[in-house]
Amino acid sequence: MNRRGSGCLKDGPGVIGRNCRRVDGIAKVKGSAFFAADRKIDGMLLARVLRSRVPHAVLNKIDARSALEVPGVVAVYTASDIPGENRVGIIVKDEPVLVDDRIRRVGDALALVVAESEEALAAALPAIKVWYEELPGIFSPAQAMAGGAPAIHGQGNIQSVTRIVKGDADSALKEARVVISRRYTTQMVEHAYLEPEAGLAAVEDGQVTIWASTQNPHYDRREVARVLGIGQNRVRVVQAPTGGGFGGKLDISVQCLLGLAAWKSGRPVRMVYSREESMEFSPKRHPCVIDYTSACDGDGRLLAVKVKIVGDTGAYASYGPATLKRAAVHASGPYQVPNVFIEAYCVYTNNPTAGAMRGFGVPQVAFAHESQMDLLAGALGLDPFTIRLRNCFQPGSATATGQRLIQSVGIGQTIEQARAGAVQLGVLGGKR
Amino acid sequence: MKPFRFTATINGRPVDLPVNPHRRLLDVIRDDLGLTGTKEGCGEGECGACTVLLNGRPVNACLVLAPEAAGCEITTIEGVAPEGGLHPIQEAFLEAGAVQCGYCTPGMILAAKALLDKDLSPTDQAIKTAVSGNLCRCTGYIKIIEAVRLAAAKLSGEGDAV
Amino acid sequence: MKKRGIGVGCMFYGIGNTGMPNPAGAFLDLTDDGTVLVLTGCADIGQGSSTVLAQIAAGELGVNIEDVLVVAGDTGVSPDAGATSASRQTYISGNAVLLAARQAKEVLLEEAAGIMAAAASDLCLRDGHVWRAGEKTPLTVKEVLAACRKKGKLTLGSGWFNPETTGMDETGRGAPYATYSYATQVAEIEVDTETGKVSVLRLVAAHDVGRAINPKSVEGQIEGGCLMGIGYALLEEVKLTEGRIGNPRYAEYLLPMSLDVPEIHAIIVEEPEITGPFGAKGVGEPALIPTAAAIANAVADALGVRFYDLPITPEKILAALSAKGDGSARMGEIT
Numbered sequence: 001m002n003r004r005g006s007g008c009l010k011d012g013p014g015v016i017g018r019n020c021r022r023v024d025g026i027a028k029v030k031g032s033a034f035f036a037a038d039r040k041i042d043g044m045l046l047a048r049v050l051r052s053r054v055p056h057a058v059l060n061k062i063d064a065r066s067a068l069e070v071p072g073v074v075a076v077y078t079a080s081d082i083p084g085e086n087r088v089g090i091i092v093k094d095e096p097v098l099v100d101d102r103i104r105r106v107g108d109a110l111a112l113v114v115a116e117s118e119e120a121l122a123a124a125l126p127a128i129k130v131w132y133e134e135l136p137g138i139f140s141p142a143q144a145m146a147g148g149a150p151a152i153h154g155q156g157n158i159q160s161v162t163r164i165v166k167g168d169a170d171s172a173l174k175e176a177r178v179v180i181s182r183r184y185t186t187q188m189v190e191h192a193y194l195e196p197e198a199g200l201a202a203v204e205d206g207q208v209t210i211w212a213s214t215q216n217p218h219y220d221r222r223e224v225a226r227v228l229g230i231g232q233n234r235v236r237v238v239q240a241p242t243g244g245g246f247g248g249k250l251d252i253s254v255q256c257l258l259g260l261a262a263w264k265s266g267r268p269v270r271m272v273y274s275r276e277e278s279m280e281f282s283p284k285r286h287p288c289v290i291d292y293t294s295a296c297d298g299d300g301r302l303l304a305v306k307v308k309i310v311g312d313t314g315a316y317a318s319y320g321p322a323t324l325k326r327a328a329v330h331a332s333g334p335y336q337v338p339n340v341f342i343e344a345y346c347v348y349t350n351n352p353t354a355g356a357m358r359g360f361g362v363p364q365v366a367f368a369h370e371s372q373m374d375l376l377a378g379a380l381g382l383d384p385f386t387i388r389l390r391n392c393f394q395p396g397s398a399t400a401t402g403q404r405l406i407q408s409v410g411i412g413q414t415i416e417q418a419r420a421g422a423v424q425l426g427v428l429g430g431k432r
Numbered sequence: 433m434k435p436f437r438f439t440a441t442i443n444g445r446p447v448d449l450p451v452n453p454h455r456r457l458l459d460v461i462r463d464d465l466g467l468t469g470t471k472e473g474c475g476e477g478e479c480g481a482c483t484v485l486l487n488g489r490p491v492n493a494c495l496v497l498a499p500e501a502a503g504c505e506i507t508t509i510e511g512v513a514p515e516g517g518l519h520p521i522q523e524a525f526l527e528a529g530a531v532q533c534g535y536c537t538p539g540m541i542l543a544a545k546a547l548l549d550k551d552l553s554p555t556d557q558a559i560k561t562a563v564s565g566n567l568c569r570c571t572g573y574i575k576i577i578e579a580v581r582l583a584a585a586k587l588s589g590e591g592d593a594v
Numbered sequence: 595m596k597k598r599g600i601g602v603g604c605m606f607y608g609i610g611n612t613g614m615p616n617p618a619g620a621f622l623d624l625t626d627d628g629t630v631l632v633l634t635g636c637a638d639i640g641q642g643s644s645t646v647l648a649q650i651a652a653g654e655l656g657v658n659i660e661d662v663l664v665v666a667g668d669t670g671v672s673p674d675a676g677a678t679s680a681s682r683q684t685y686i687s688g689n690a691v692l693l694a695a696r697q698a699k700e701v702l703l704e705e706a707a708g709i710m711a712a713a714a715s716d717l718c719l720r721d722g723h724v725w726r727a728g729e730k731t732p733l734t735v736k737e738v739l740a741a742c743r744k745k746g747k748l749t750l751g752s753g754w755f756n757p758e759t760t761g762m763d764e765t766g767r768g769a770p771y772a773t774y775s776y777a778t779q780v781a782e783i784e785v786d787t788e789t790g791k792v793s794v795l796r797l798v799a800a801h802d803v804g805r806a807i808n809p810k811s812v813e814g815q816i817e818g819g820c821l822m823g824i825g826y827a828l829l830e831e832v833k834l835t836e837g838r839i840g841n842p843r844y845a846e847y848l849l850p851m852s853l854d855v856p857e858i859h860a861i862i863v864e865e866p867e868i869t870g871p872f873g874a875k876g877v878g879e880p881a882l883i884p885t886a887a888a889i890a891n892a893v894a895d896a897l898g899v900r901f902y903d904l905p906i907t908p909e910k911i912l913a914a915l916s917a918k919g920d921g922s923a924r925m926g927e928i929t
């Protein structure tokens with residue numbers, strides 16, 4: 001019943017709108033906040049992952065016998081040690097915790113070594129022998145979408161398609177005074193949070209507890225429980241203070257591997273990524289190719305946009321389908337556009353996985369739609385602020401998906417205030 | 433390799449322990465001494481999360497081998513605050529909102545301390561330069577720079593009062 | 595030669611997951627002494643959600659923020675709050691905490707109403723006292739709590755909130771988000787035509803966040819987002835060869851540093867969202883979204899050459915300038 005929040009704006013005097021200090025601030029300035037890598041439990045083991053160095057291959061066999069002979073090595077786990085389901089993923093369960101059939105990217109986890117010391121780990125990893133048969137790799141969405149391309153996952157390489165159709169964009173283009181078409185490309189980006197992925201797991205009384213650097217402890221719990229084949233009530237995930245995430249710590253990193261290692265070995269286990277490991281194997285921002293056509297009338301009023309977005313999600317879906325869907329919903333920008341045709345493709349390749357990163361596909365499309373707005377303004381000799389104010393959402397406007405915006409529609413205010421601020425600072429002056 | 437006796441002063445206290453000579457100062461601080469306020473962000477001298485003061489100079493503890501720090505006076509974040517309180521730089525970081533995830537914070541505070549120990553009225557450029565070896569991915573540095581400016585004011589205010 | 599340019603970037607951003615349920619829950623315990631414990635699944639990853647949730651609980655219960663302890667992100671004790679993503683936690687977990695606080699408060703106000711022979715709807719809590727029709731009364735929250743306990747009543751609350759959305763049909767029709775945040779940023783840049791280097795001089799960033807629960811924290815998000823946006827526009831790129839990352843180290847992956855920081859002028863615009871906790875929406879992601887767009891437009895303004903490919907590196911600028919010199923540059927023509 002209690003589904004709706006409150007808009008009681010007069011409430012909360014004194015504390016709402018105040019610059020209260022961070023509740024975790026004192027521990028952080030004193031260095032007493034215990035991040036996952038700062039934690040230790042007596043008898044704790046350390047773990048490290050053996051990862052694929054090839055992007056696409058059939059995995060035939062892993063032989064860890066010589067690694068097990070390295071002094072200090074306690075165990076080497078491979079896919080067959082996983083008691084539950086060996087697939088994780090927030091939207092699509094398509095990523096193995098440890099590869100069981102096919103390698104799909106450089107960095108896929110093949111085996112997990114658990115040992116008493118870093119030295120033992122360092123000696124054990126190269127001692128593991130892996131037999132695989134390399135397959136040709138697919139390194140661009142264009143290649144992946146071409147007819148006859150081998151399927152990286154069973155159902156083909158196009159993971160998802162989002163289509164938004166409103167009015168009749170093609171006819172509107174014919175009526176327009178100005179039509180501008182451009183292709184925009186954006187790069188793959190790393191989150192680069194300062195704290196590399198880290199976690200610690202321990203089993204007590206049939207319950208596994210995992211302290212991890214994470215953005216979503218309850219999702220972690222679900223995945224660890226599935227992978228171990230136990231109830232969620234027997235998994236406790238505690239989010240350790242987390243040194244930044246920006247979307248890059250939404251997916252599973254160390255959680256399932258640590259759960260497995262602690263569950264199997266019966267001892268506490270800690271794993272900390274090196275910077276290089278973090279940068280090579282964490283999900284990235286989707287590189288996108290955006291074909292964008294905008295059309296407006298002689299006053300600069302938008303008549304239509306046609307947009308095609310192709311995002312390279314790499315080897316696993318991660319947050320890719322959500323990113324491309326969101327990119328599609330936001331592709332026409334904060335503007336009223338009567339005729340819209342938008343398509344967004346999320347495509348598998350053998351590149352590193354792209355997932356969530358601050359903005360979820362919208363920074364990519366914003367680069368495109370805002371460049372287009374300036375091109376339209378330039379064609380008509382309009383000021384960039386004027387064309388934006390002329391088109392931006394107002395209360396009552398409908399978005400590309402046909403959603404009516406009723407209240408709290410501040411885009412016009414932000415344009416006015418940004419302009420006023422820029423004038424006040426002298427950024428904008430007599431120039432325009 | 434045979435351990436050697438690592439003797440130094442850390443946060444005003446003498447330490448004396450056997451240490452493998454190719455161990456990094458960072459590992460001695462974090463693992464052997466349990467002072468985990470000093471963070472590792474890269475292990476390659478690029479991020480400054482591991483910044484400590486060695487005889488008052490900021491260094492990346494991940495690049496210093498234990499023998500190089502022997503006999504030195506070492507300050508880590510745990511040694512910055514007076515008993516039961518906060519150092520004015522720590523106060524300033526809280527007041528200015530210069531802390532978000534906090535992973536860069538210990539290193540930033542020590543880099544700031546090294547600057548302010550020498551110069552209580554630094555220019556913004558001097559502040560930016562002093563923390564230029566310290567990465568922060570959260571704050572955009574603006575509030576960190578503000579905090580150092582604020583700390584300078586607090587510290588010189590205190591200086592006047594004495 | 596140095597050339598100056600100015601560019602504008604606008605954006606809107608739907609708060610929460612796209613067209614699907616994404617609820618958050620919270621538990622709250624108003625303890626005997628009037629202090630408050632909030633249990634939330636919401637992971638604070640540095641953005642400051644625990645502080646904001648403490649403010650929301652304090653605001654609803656009329657106590658100081660120092661009296662609120664937030665235990666966050668421990669599945670052993672806290673309910674699911676979903677992911678810290680999609681700029682959703684202030685809006686969604688904020689509402690969950692607000693509802694939990696309200697439930698505990700209702701028990702308290704009912705008791706207070708009995709003591710004072712007043713209607714509970716006339717009462718509110720502030721500064722540790724019960725207020726009646728806008729006037730402070732001598733009755734303290736602690737006294738009411740003691741009266742509750744005497745009767746065996748606990749003051750607990752649980753709340754959950756799911757933003758009102760619809761899915762999207764096959765033509766994309768639907769209302770995928772309950773609310774949207776908006777922003778406009780203006781970038782002033784300078785291009786060194788000898789080296790191709792772009793310096794961002796000033797950014798003006800106006801963000802409609804509904805209501806800023808903690809303005810300094812909102813500014814911090816905006817500033818951090820702007821710098822990440824500068825990196826996106828000008829510096830950052832993961833280099834790939836056949837699926838392998840060529841620059842997986844800070845030494846090789848360029849990030850904005852303290853010396854790259856421009857003046858950033860954050861302007862907080864408050865168009866209250868009636869379904870938001872105290873009117874709040876979200877700002878985490880919007881902070882970065884328009885920055886690269888504004889910078890790209892500023893570079894085009896400075897040089898008369900537009901770049902369609904991020905990041906806009908010195909090499910690309912020099913190549914474009916020399917092509918422009920021989921007349922082959924592609925300008926922003928009408929097609």
Ligand code: FES
Binds near residue numbers: 472473474479482495
């Ligand atoms: S850990 Fe030493 S500089 Fe990064």
Ligand code: FES
Binds near residue numbers: 243532534569
């Ligand atoms: S506060 Fe997160 S890296 Fe600086």
